[in-house]
Each structure stands twice: as structure tokens, then as C-alpha cells.
Amino acid sequence: MNAAPTGEELVTRWESEQSRLRQLLVLEDTEAWQKSPDFSGLQRVGGVDLSFIKGDEVNACAQLVVLSYPHLELLYEDCRMVTLTAPYIAGFLAFRETPFLLEALQRLEKNRPDLLPQVVFVDGNGLFHYREFGLACHLGVLSGLPCVGVAKNLLHVDGVQKSGEHQSQIAALQRGGDSFPLTAASGKVLGKVRQRTQNANKHFHQTALRSSDKSWKPVYVSVGHKISLDTAVRLTHSCCRYRVPEPIRQADCRSREYLRTHFPAADA
Numbered sequence: 087m088n089a090a091p092t093g094e095e096l097v098t099r100w101e102s103e104q105s106r107l108r109q110l111l112v113l114e115d116t117e118a119w120q121k122s123p124d125f126s127g128l129q130r131v132g133g134v135d136l137s138f139i140k141g142d143e144v145n146a147c148a149q150l151v152v153l154s155y156p157h158l159e160l161l162y163e164d165c166r167m168v169t170l171t172a173p174y175i176a177g178f179l180a181f182r183e184t185p186f187l188l189e190a191l192q193r194l195e196k197n198r199p200d201l202l203p204q205v206v207f208v209d210g211n212g213l214f215h216y217r218e219f220g221l222a223c224h225l226g227v228l229s230g231l232p233c234v235g236v237a238k239n240l241l242h243v244d245g246v247q248k249s250g251e252h253q254s255q256i257a258a259l260q261r262g263g264d265s266f267p268l269t270a271a272s273g274k275v276l277g278k279v280r281q282r283t284q285n286a287n288k289h290f291h292q293t294a295l296r297s298s299d300k301s302w303k304p305v306y307v308s309v310g311h312k313i314s315l316d317t318a319v320r321l322t323h324s325c326c327r328y329r330v331p332e333p334i335r336q337a338d339c340r341s342r343e344y345l346r347t348h349f350p351a352a353d354a
Contacts, residue, residue: 133333226311
């Protein structure tokens with residue numbers, strides 16, 4: 087019987103796999119609806135999330151939702167309890183969570199291909215990652231679907247941090263839709279911070295965005311797969327009723343409600 091790999095062996099293996107998959111990334115718009123100012127042709131948007139039982143880092147509820155676009159009404163949901171076997175190692179979250187999110191998409195494609203989302207929102211980062219291959223990239227490449235990473239907290243990557251300048255830029259976001267790029271020490275823009283107007287910054291990969299007029303806290307939008315940052319930011323804004331885009335919010339709410347209902351003693 088083979089011994090379980092050590093942490094160092096896993097990191098080496100996962101770094102190699104990330105590097106291989108990263109070669110398959112597409113960082114531009116590939117679908118006709120993405121090129122339309124009002125996303126004409128886009129009918130279904132997906133959201134995925136994993137919620138853990140409180141105090142339990144192994145058992146979680148994996149949730150997929152598909153909403154109509156532009157009305158954002160529920161069309162489909164898949165909710166399963168899963169047991170994570172891969173350890174948590176910083177920078178390699180995708181290896182721990184992606185298999186279960188991918189399985190949910192594959193079940194949908196098998197059972198109701200007519201409801202397969204045309205784009206998937208991921209609660210996490212895409213290119214805004216230590217090796218520019220976060221969860222949204224990983225899921226996008228393996229599923230073949232356009233993916234957008236939307237994070238609620240700033241990941242400190244390559245010189246990007248919550249400095250005084252960063253806080254000043256956030257304060258300058260006047261209304262939902264306003265955004266500014268996140269620039270690494272190398273000069274490369276990895277994403278955007280966003281509030282809520284349609285502020286086009288092309289050829290970037292991550293942005294800070296004020297997603298809603300109702301929220302002063304921005305979200306961090308980054309490219310996952312088969313979409314440009316400009317399109318990802320506009321789409322994120324158009325799917326926000328509150329701070330977090332509705333596909334992610336619905337996936338999070340429904341997974342947490344499932345845990346509250348089925349595991350009340352755990353106080354999830």
C-alpha cells in the first residue's frame with residue numbers, strides 16, 4: 087500500500103498540475119453574448135459555493151445554482167453534502183474544492199443540459215492568485231465554461247495590499263459600478279476593485295469594484311476563464327442586487343440554509 091504523500095510532495099505535484107492547466111487558460115471573450123453591450127444572448131448564469139459545518143473543516147455542503155438572466159430567478163439548484171479529502175494548503179484551495187463543484191456541473195450537463203450555465207461565478211479568485219491560477223481559473227479550465235472570480239476580501243499578492251493608497255482608492259468609489267485596477271509590483275494588473283458603474287478597463291485581469299450603491303465595501307473581480315476583465319466587471323455589476331453578485335449570494339445562502347436545517351446542533 088502506497089504511503090500518503092507528504093505536504094512537500096503534494097505542493098510539488100500541485101504546482102506542476104497548476105502549471106499544466108494554466109497553459110490552457112483563455113483570458114479573452116469567446117462567446118457572442120460577451121461582446122454585446124447588454125449581454126444579448128445570455129440566458130443562464132451559474133454560481134457555486136462550499137459551506138462548512140461550523141468547527142468542521144472536512145464536511146461541507148457543495149452548492150450550484152443556475153439563475154435566469156437578466157431577471158436572476160432560480161432555474162436550478164444542486165445541493166450535496168461532501169467530504170473533502172485533500173488537505174488545505176495556502177494557494178492550492180482549488181485542489182480541495184474544485185472536484186465537488188465540477189461534479190455538480192457535470193451532473194447538470196448530464197441530466198439537464200438545457201440548463202447548463204453560460205458563465206459561472208465563483209466565490210474566490212481567478213488570476214488574482216499567487217501563481218495566477220485560482221479557483222475560478224481551475225474550475226473554468228476543467229469545466230470548459232467561462233468563469234468569473236469574485237472575492238470579498240483582498241488577497242495580498244505581489245505587492246498588492248491594503249495600504250493607505252488602497253484605502254483611499256476605495257473611498258473614492260462614489261457609486262455602484264465604479265472600479266479601479268489592482269496592479270502588482272511587476273506592473274501587471276491582476277484584477278479590479280469594483281462598486282457599480284460601467285468603467286471599462288481593458289486587458290486587465292483583476293479589479294476592485296463597488297458592486298452596489300447600497301454597499302461601501304467593494305468586491306475584487308478577476309478573470310477566471312474564457313472572459314475578459316472588462317466583460318467580467320460589467321457582468322458582475324449587472325448581476326448585483328447587493329454587494330455580492332446574485333449567483334454567488336444565492337449559492338451561499340442556500341448552502342448555509344441546508345446546513346442550518348440538517349445540522350442545527352452544529353450551529354453552522
